[in-house]
Amino acid sequence: xxxxxxxxxxxxxxxxxxxxxxxxxxxxxxxxxxxxxxxxxxxxxxxxxxxxxxxxxxxxxxxxxxxxxxxxxxxxxxxxxxxxxxxxxxxxxxxxxxxxxxxxxxxxxxxxxxxxxxxxxxxxxxxxxxxxxxxxxxxxxxxxxxxxxxxxxxxxxxxxxxxxxxxxxxxxxxxxxxxxxxxxxxxxxxxxxxxxxxxxxxxxxxxxxxxxxxxxxxxxxxxxxxxxxxxxxxxxxxxxxxxxxxxxxxxxxxxxxxxxxxxxxxxxxxxxxxxxxxxxxxxxxxxxxxxxxxxxxxxxxxxx
Numbered sequence: 001x002x003x004x005x006x007x008x009x010x011x012x013x014x015x016x017x018x019x020x021x022x023x024x025x026x027x028x029x030x031x032x033x034x035x036x037x038x039x040x041x042x043x044x045x046x047x048x049x050x051x052x053x054x055x056x057x058x059x060x061x062x063x064x065x066x067x068x069x070x071x072x073x074x075x076x077x078x079x080x081x082x083x084x085x086x087x088x089x090x091x092x093x094x095x096x097x098x099x100x101x102x103x104x105x106x107x108x109x110x111x112x113x114x115x116x117x118x119x120x121x122x123x124x125x126x127x128x129x130x131x132x133x134x135x136x137x138x139x140x141x142x143x144x145x146x147x148x149x150x151x152x153x154x155x156x157x158x159x160x161x162x163x164x165x166x167x168x169x170x171x172x173x174x175x176x177x178x179x180x181x182x183x184x185x186x187x188x189x190x191x192x193x194x195x196x197x198x199x200x201x202x203x204x205x206x207x208x209x210x211x212x213x214x215x216x217x218x219x220x221x222x223x224x225x226x227x228x229x230x231x232x233x234x235x236x237x238x239x240x241x242x243x244x245x246x247x248x249x250x251x252x253x254x255x256x257x258x259x260x261x262x263x264x265x266x267x268x269x270x271x272x273x274x275x276x277x278x279x280x281x282x283x284x285x286x287x288x289x290x291x292x293x294x295x296x297x298x299x300x301x302x303x304x
Contacts, residue, residue: 009250013259016246021269023239024097025277027089030231034224036093039232040085041214041221044207046236048200055200062197073189074198078205080181085206086213088175095168097274101267102290103172106134109296110180130299137292140285183251183259190251199248203240267294 030039055063066074084104091100109130190198214221250259267290275281 009253012246013250016243016250017266018269019243019246020239020266021273023235023243024092024101024270025273026231026235026239027092028097028274030228030235031093033228034232035217035219036090037086037210037214037217038219038221038224039235040082040089041207041210042229042232043085043235043240044082044203044210046233047240048204048207050236050241051196051200051203055196059194059197059200062194063201066193066201070189070192071201073185074201075205077182077185077189077202079209080178080185081202081206082209082213083178084175084182086210087171087178091168091171091175093168094164095172096286098267098271098290099165099169099286100172101270102137102293103169104175104179105267106173106176106293106296107179107183109134110177111183114180114184126299130296133296133299134293137289137294137296140289140292186248186251187255187259190248195245195249195252199245202248 027036027039034042088100088104091104112130186198186202211221247259
C-alpha cells in the first residue's frame with residue numbers, strides 16, 4: 001500500500017472510530033422510550049433510505065451485474081449485521097456501556113479463529129494467547145458489572161454471577177460473533193463492489209431482516225415521541241453511515257482483522273461519553289477486565 005493510501009486509510013478509520021463512539025449514547029437515550037429491536041430497525045431503515053437516492057441512479061447497473069454467489073454473500077452480511085445490532089443494542093439494557101463495548105469488540109478474536117476456514121489465514125500462537133486473555137477479561141467484567149465499587153469482596157454473593165449482567169454480556173458476545181461474520185464476508189465481497197453499492201445492499205438487507213424481527217416479537221413500529229425518532233436518525237447518520245461505512249471502505253484495502261482491531265478505540269470514546277453524559281463510571285474490576293480484553297484483541301491482530 002502506498003504512503004498516501006496508508007495516510008488516507010488511517011484518517012478514514014479515525015473518523016470511523018469517532019463516529020461509532022457516539023452509538024451507545026444515542027441508543028441509551030432512545031431506549032428510554034423504544035424497544036431495542038425498534039432502535040436497531042430504524043437505524044438501518046433510515047440509513048438505507050438516505051442511501052437510496054445516491055445508490056440507485058449510479059450503482060443500479062453494478063447491483064444488477066452481481067452474480068448469484070455475490071448476492072447471497074451480501075444477504076449473509078446483512079443477516080449478520082442485523083443479528084449484531086439486535087443483540088448488541090439489547091445488551092445495553094442489561095449491562096454497562098463499557099462492559100458491552102469491550103465484549104462486542106472481541107470480534108477480531110473470532111475473525112482470527114474463523115480466518116483459517118474462510119480467508120485461508122493460519123491461526124497463530126499469538127492469536128490463541130489473545131483469545132485466552134479476552135476470555136479471562138470477559139469473566140472479570142462479568143464480576144465487575146454488579147459488584148458495587150468493583151471489588152470481588154464487595155459482591156453480595158461472592159463469585160455468583162448476577163443473571164442480568166450475564167445476559168447483557170452474553171448478548172454482547174453474540175454481537176461480537178455476528179460482527180465477525182459480517183467482517184469476514186465484507187473482506188471477501190467488498191473488493192469486488194464499490195463502497196456505495198456494497199453498503200446499500202448490505203444495509204438494506206439488514207434493515208429488512210430487522211423489520212421482520214420487529215414484527216415477529218410484536219413490537220410497534222410507530223407511536224414514539226419525536227425526540228426518539230431524532231435519536232434513530234442520528235444513529236443512522238453518524239455511527240452507521242459515517243462510522244460503519246468508513247470501516248467498509250477500509251475492507252477493500254486492509255485485512256479484516258486489522259480493520260476489526262481499530263474498533264478498540266470505540267470503548268474508550270464511548271466510556272468517556274458515558275461518564276460525562278450518563279454518569280456511568282466503571283469500577284476498578286470492570287476496568288481491569290476491559291484492559292485484559294483489549295490486550296487480548298491487540299495480541300490477536302498485532303501481526304496484521
